[in-house]
Each structure stands twice: as structure tokens, then as C-alpha cells.
Amino acid sequence: MREKRSVSTRGIILRIRNLGEQDRFITFYTPDYGKITCLAKGVRKISSRRAGHIELMNRVKIELWKSRHQWYLTQCSSEENFKEIKRKMPSIASGIFILEAIDRLTMEEHPLPELFDILNKSLQLMEFYSEDHAWIREIILIKLLKILGYINSFKHCGTCREKLPEQHAYWEETFNVLCESCLQKKPPMQARLERLDFSVLKLMNFILEHPLENTLMINKRLQHKENIEQWGRRFLYKNLSHQLKSEEALRLY
Ligand SMILES: [Zn+2]
Structure with missing residues (x-):
């Protein structure tokens, strides 16, 4: 046997x-x-x-x-x-969103100990700072996407590979960040481009490079929160065929 x-x-x-x-x-x-x-x-x-x-x-x-x-x-x-998280519906929805994202983005029996640590850490932080659950959720999503290799850094132009100057850059629909001079070389109207402020790029890089706890100290402007949320979602849905079920619950709160 x-x-x-x-x-x-x-x-x-x-x-x-x-x-x-x-x-x-x-x-x-x-x-x-x-x-x-x-x-x-x-x-x-x-x-x-x-x-x-x-x-x-x-x-x-x-x-x-x-x-x-x-x-x-x-x-x-x-x-x-995680009793504090489970005390209120909005923080429950944030926690469940993270669980579902991990479930959908990972394969069975492919251990990434770093991923367990970040999940555990994020739930502990949400438990302690439950009022900050939405920001923690968005930061964790970005950290997860980095661990899984879907996001790297936004320090260099995706076309010429030069270091991005400390001004604005442009975001292409193809998930590329472009410098001003590469933008000038593009035929007009070839791609839909979105202007990214340097402060947003800096925040993105800070989140990618620093431990989770440090990102809680950032002075988050509403505009930044929206940018970070959009940014995480774009990379998430680039890698998933359909929306997470828990996304709907997030919109209720
Ligand atoms: Zn360039």
C-alpha cells in the first residue's frame, strides 16, 4: 500500500x-x-x-x-x-478582496514564502489599523503583484530605458511608462496616453521598494489614493480573465 x-x-x-x-x-x-x-x-x-x-x-x-x-x-x-477586521463590513470586504486576489493569482503547490509573510503581515496591520483597511488593501495588492513578477519598478522609461527625469511621464495602455522624448517620437494618436505626475511615480516606487509598515506613514492625498488604486487594478486585470467577485462588495462601502 x-x-x-x-x-x-x-x-x-x-x-x-x-x-x-x-x-x-x-x-x-x-x-x-x-x-x-x-x-x-x-x-x-x-x-x-x-x-x-x-x-x-x-x-x-x-x-x-x-x-x-x-x-x-x-x-x-x-x-x-482577526476579530477587529471581522467587526465591520468594509474591513471584511477589504480582507476578502486580498484573499480572493491571492487565490486567483496563484497556482496550487507553488510555494512563495514571501507571499505568505506579506499576507500575514497585511492582515495583522489591518487588524491593528482597521480604519486604514482600504489603503492597506491597495498597497498589498501592489506588493502581491510585485512578488508574482507582474510589476517591477517605474524608475526607467519603458522604451529607451533611460532613468525617468523628475518631472511627469506618460502611461501607455500597454502598461509602459514613457519619457517625454520617447513620447515625441511616437506617431500621434498611436496609443492612448495618460500623463503621470512625478509625485505619483515617486509614490509608486516608494510602495514597491519599502516595507508595508513604512507605506502607512505616507501622507496620502486623495488623488494619490485614486491613482494607486487604478494602477493596481490595471495590473491585476491584465493578468485575470474576469473581475474578482469581492470587487462588488468594495463598492458598497
Ligand atoms: Zn524614453
């Missing part, structure tokens, strides 16, 4: 789907295995000891084993329930 492969790890619950009357599929993001989806048998029974720990966003200690094609959850106990 093939030997069972048992493992202990920790994870953050990204998604829960019911299966029949008693079972659930639970998707975790773990530092050791990346995203994994396990079958949790019997957890919908009232008598299940694991049931109370299984809730979206919880950080849990888990024990699993793997058959040839399927992970099974045997133990689950929560380390952190």
Missing part, C-alpha cells in the same frame, strides 16, 4: 466551499507548500472539533495528509481570527 504523506504546517484560509452535507473543500495559503486545497471530511457536523476554527481569513495550524491526488485535513486549530 502506498504510504500516507502527513505534514504539519500553518496557513491562512483563502476559500471555503461546501461539499455535500458534511464536508468542505478548504483552500489555504501556507509558507511551505504555497496554496493548497484540502478536503475536510465531516467538518460540517455539529460535533466536529475542527469546525469552529474554519473561517475565512483565519490563520491556523493544520495537519494534512496527501493521497495520490488529494490533500485531506486532519487537524485544524486557529492561531489568529
Whole structure:
């Protein structure tokens, strides 16, 4: 008989789907295995000891084993329930948006320990600064896209590779940032271009290069918040075929 492969790890619950009357599929993001989806048998029974720990966003200690094609959850106990985030609908919506973005952007069993750390850190910060949940959500989205290799830096012109001067630049629909002289060489009307203030470029680069905690100290102007949100969404939806379900909930609050 093939030997069972048992493992202990920790994870953050990204998604829960019911299966029949008693079972659930639970998707975790773990530092050791990346995203994994396990079958949790019997957890919908009232008598299940694991049931109370299984809730979206919880950080849990888990024990699993793997058959040839399927992970099974045997133990689950929560380390952190993020009670402050779950106290209000707007911060719940922000937390769920991050969970869904990670679920949609990652593949099963491709571990990126840095991604687990940033998810954990972001939920801890949202828990502590729950009033700042929307800004934390947008910063995290950008950090995620960077870890996954979808965004790098905005210090150089995407065409001539020269360092961008400390003035405005231009943003092309093709996700390129252009300097003024490359813009002049473009045939008019070839691409729709949007002018980017240097202060926005500087903020984008600051977010990409600094730890999450430092970005909370930034003096955010409303205009900047809107720019950062648009910027994150463009890169997100460049890589996804359809909108995240939780996007609608964000608009309600
Ligand atoms: Zn250029």
C-alpha cells in the first residue's frame, strides 16, 4: 500500500466551499507548500472539533495528509481570527478582496514564502489599523503583484530605458511608462496616453521598494489614493480573465 504523506504546517484560509452535507473543500495559503486545497471530511457536523476554527481569513495550524491526488485535513486549530477586521463590513470586504486576489493569482503547490509573510503581515496591520483597511488593501495588492513578477519598478522609461527625469511621464495602455522624448517620437494618436505626475511615480516606487509598515506613514492625498488604486487594478486585470467577485462588495462601502 502506498504510504500516507502527513505534514504539519500553518496557513491562512483563502476559500471555503461546501461539499455535500458534511464536508468542505478548504483552500489555504501556507509558507511551505504555497496554496493548497484540502478536503475536510465531516467538518460540517455539529460535533466536529475542527469546525469552529474554519473561517475565512483565519490563520491556523493544520495537519494534512496527501493521497495520490488529494490533500485531506486532519487537524485544524486557529492561531489568529482577526476579530477587529471581522467587526465591520468594509474591513471584511477589504480582507476578502486580498484573499480572493491571492487565490486567483496563484497556482496550487507553488510555494512563495514571501507571499505568505506579506499576507500575514497585511492582515495583522489591518487588524491593528482597521480604519486604514482600504489603503492597506491597495498597497498589498501592489506588493502581491510585485512578488508574482507582474510589476517591477517605474524608475526607467519603458522604451529607451533611460532613468525617468523628475518631472511627469506618460502611461501607455500597454502598461509602459514613457519619457517625454520617447513620447515625441511616437506617431500621434498611436496609443492612448495618460500623463503621470512625478509625485505619483515617486509614490509608486516608494510602495514597491519599502516595507508595508513604512507605506502607512505616507501622507496620502486623495488623488494619490485614486491613482494607486487604478494602477493596481490595471495590473491585476491584465493578468485575470474576469473581475474578482469581492470587487462588488468594495463598492458598497
Ligand atoms: Zn524614453
